[in-house]
Amino acid sequence: MIGVLVPAHNEAQLLGACLLTLQRAASHPALGGERVHILVVLDACTDATESVARSLGVAVLRVSERNVGHARRAGAAHLLDLGARWLACTDADSCVGQDWLVRQLAFGAEAVCGTVRVTDWSPQAEQVRLRYERHYQSREDHRHVHGANLGVCARAYRRAGGFRPLTSDEDVRLVHDLQRSGARIVWTHQTCVTTSARRDYRARGGFGEFLDTLAAP
Structure with missing residues (x-):
């Protein structure tokens, strides 16, 4: 089984578009019918994020830490318990291509x-x-790390210790731990995903805050 992990904190406005693209990617014929389990980790949500996910038939997991690293770690553990051999991660404000998982x-x-x-x-x-x-x-062969576009096999994830419960840079730290463990990592532009340039970003230290730094004189 392939597990797809989407952390979300009050993402009712953007989550639907994200999940529709994930469902298209999950139905790609080149996957040979392998089951794909999409999971939205609801982190201290107070809006209609859960309703959006459930309306599309997508599974949810609730946490209340307001911590993206904790949300990713909890979601990954849940998917691994269900038998996932591969974890694919994206964000609720991002949309993937139909061949994202296949690639x-x-x-x-x-x-x-x-x-x-x-x-x-x-x-x-x-x-x-x-x-x-x-x-x-x-x-x-770029050297960017994005939680919005990251995939890792279950064995390498466990060997590296998984996502750490950090409020930011949990994705960067995981890749660093994967490198230290000797994992075979591909850095590619072929799996590019579309993401948001919004100003009301959810995670401190993430892509949205990075864009804000570029606005400084």
């Missing part, structure tokens, strides 16, 4: 670090887009 698995690696793209820059000033595009590595 992750095709590398035959123990972990796959993908890139992200922003298609709607309207929430940000023009200088943010220009500074971002000037330095972002939209290519193979």
Whole structure:
């Protein structure tokens, strides 16, 4: 079974679009009918996030830590208990391509670090887009780490110790631990996902806050 993990804190507005793309990716014929279990980890949600997930037939897990690292760790543990051999991670404000899972698995690696793209820059000033595009590595063998686009096999995840319950950079720390454990990691642009440039981001120290730093004089 392939497990797909989506942490969410009050994501009712954006979650639906994310889940629809995940369901399309889960039904790709190249997966050969292997079961894909999509899980939304509801972290201290007070809006209709749960209703959105359930309306699309997607499983949920509730936690109350307001901590993205804890949410990812709890979700991963749940999926592994269900028998997941591969964990694919994205964010509630991101949309994946139909071949996202197929491409992750095709590398035959123990972990796959993908890139992200922003298609709607309207929430940000023009200088943010220009500074971002000037330095972002939209290519193979990049060195970006995004919780919105990360895949890891169950064995390597366990060997590295899993997501740490950190309020930020839990994805970066996991990849660092995977490297230390000797995992075979692919850094690719082929699994690129679309993400949001919103200003009301949920996780401190994440992609949204990074974009805010680019707005500084």
